[in-house]
Amino acid sequence: MNWRIETxxxxxxxxxxxxxxxSVIENRERVVQKAVQIVKLAKLFSLPLYISEQVPEKLGTTCKEILEVAGDVPRLSKNTFSASPILPAxxxxxxxxxxxxxxxCVRQTVYDLRMRDKTPYVLGDAIGSRNQIDHQLGIEEMRQDRVLITSVEAIAWEMIEKAxxxxxxEFLSILK
Structure with a gap:
């Protein structure tokens, strides 16, 4: 089996x-900064990008920091906790x-993606919860179920082929 990420x-x-x-997420700044970083990397590597929004008519849109780097990417509205049902087949x-x-939402999406025979890679430094214990327990549960929890930087170095x-x-400028 090939453990490398095939872009x-x-x-x-x-x-x-x-x-x-x-606004209520612990470590909000880190989560947003890492999400911005992975969006830039996704664009560099030409990865498809999907953005879900939970009931946007009530909760608003994706934060401006992400929208600025994502560009004109459709945002998928959902009222389920899992984002899997709104993703294309x-x-x-x-x-x-x-x-x-x-x-x-992260946990439920991951399990639903696995049910669709997809391989989720959870970027542990780009996820968060309102409180640390729920965040930690969510990560522990997924890890016990053999979901790969990694970091934005680890995935980035997996995707790059040559130095x-x-x-x-450009790759290095994004990681700095």
Missing amino acids: KKTALLLIDLQDKLL DIPKNILVCGIETHI EGAFFK
Whole structure:
């Protein structure tokens, strides 16, 4: 089995990173900063990008920091906790997952993606919950169920093939 991330078979999913929800998330700044970083990397590697919004008519839209780097990407409205039902049938095999809340929408989405025979990679530094114990328990549960919890930087280094040229320089500028 190949453990490397194949970018041609990978997409990025951002779950419910809306200002109204983010305002109560512990470590909000880190979650947003890492989400912005992975969006920039997704664009560099030409990964499909999916953005879910939980009941946006009540909770507002995705935060401006992410929208500024994401560009003109459709945002998918949902009223379920899992984002899986709103994703297209032909999404790639590997899904990089970030967003909020770890123990609710992220967790349920991850399990539903697995039911669709997808491989979720949870970006542990780009997820969060209102309180630390729910965040930690959500991560522990997923990890016990053999879901890979990793970081934005670890995934980035998995995707890059060579340490040379203009592409590599742009890659490094995103990680700084």
